[in-house]
Amino acid sequence: MNPTPPAASDARPASARLRADVALYATADGHVLRAGDDYHHVALAGAELDDLLTALVRDRPPATPVARAALDALVGAGLADPRPPRIAVAGTGVLATALRAALRRMGVEPGPGGAAVVALDDAALPVDLPAGTRACWRAGHRVLLSPPGVPAVEVAARHHAATVHRASDRRVAPRDATSGVRSAAPPLAGPGLELAAVQVAAELLRPAPAPDEAVVVDLVALSVSRHPVLPVPPAPR
Template identity: 35%
Template sequence: MELAPRTELYESDSGFVLRTADDEHFALALGHDEFDQLAGALAGAAAPVSAKPKTALSQLLAAGHVVPDPSTEKVAVLGCGSVAAALVGMLGRVGMSTGHAATRSITVSDDGVETLGSDGSIACFRDGNLYVVVPEGVRPTDVSMRRAASRRNRQRIEDGYAPRAGGRRLTSPIHPVSDAAAEFVAAQVLAEVIDPTADHCVTAIDLRRLRVTRHPILPVPEPPR
């Protein structure tokens, strides 16, 4: 991948700067080592290993300031919703538009794992206030089962606080995936497509704070016979 035409990154007296093809200037919150990782990735060397340059690369790709190699594979998005729409737009902008010639697919939903459709190379779904990006080689059901087991140990409702059957109830009409969150999540999915994370490591995005963490997920063993 390379910088788009007339785009450059450089060091100024105040830090590193992105100059876009439209002559706009944006600060890059990167240290010298982090900038070198980003520059190395753009020069065809190893992918960034630190969180900041990795996020910066995904954001540059999402905004069209970095273009992938012409030989980049085509990717199909399976699903609908805010994240799917944002992802389709980003894939188109970086030359990985969807279509019948797609060699890879991503299954996407704004809601739970049970709403995912056909299996894709990468699966993406929401689990409460977290959005989860599941890489190739990991089953979405393994992720959801382990998270459900963890929740059962943490979220126990005290006596008297459980909802009463047939009682009054008011819930928020606002979906947890806002437009801003959808764009942010789509950028993380795009990063997973271009630069996969380690095996059995899922990406989790906090939809309220838009923070990214990564977690190892081991397969759930089959029940004994």
């Protein structure tokens, strides 16, 4: 016979980590984990169970190894969400602002102390960017995100080398600075900016991103592509 589930007017503390329709509560002879209409008796000692409950409510790591293993098991079974990583977004432009907003919507509060990512509205990447720091930036009508295994400045150099010939072709050079018409819209705006911010945020939250795969968001076509990229070889001596 199934234990009696908690009443609809449950006054117990809520956990943002537990998935929808999952609850952990006391019964007359122990504790029960309820997932939808499935019920599982929990065999944890009092102190370890209290540690698990506190971790779920306060969204912090459990203090005891047994409670940590229990929480890992809940995450592995899809009954609880993993703790979102901390991400520090460096940048003051439109892309950085949109990226922070996208991360917050995904449950991540950007701030110091986490993995760093640089977000720029142009391709002027700092040459002294620390190794391993990922970066996203706008280059023409695209936003690029560097992979974790290739320095961002080298990704930018590869992209520039692959595209610079288009604008330098004399056949497409403007006759003068006043003839014709151009768009009044900023390059980073509307659906393109939203897609870029959401895609970059999701990529930063991937548990095992490809170490040498750059992500490219086309702001005009509203499409996403992935491109293997190798480090720029050293100059010959």
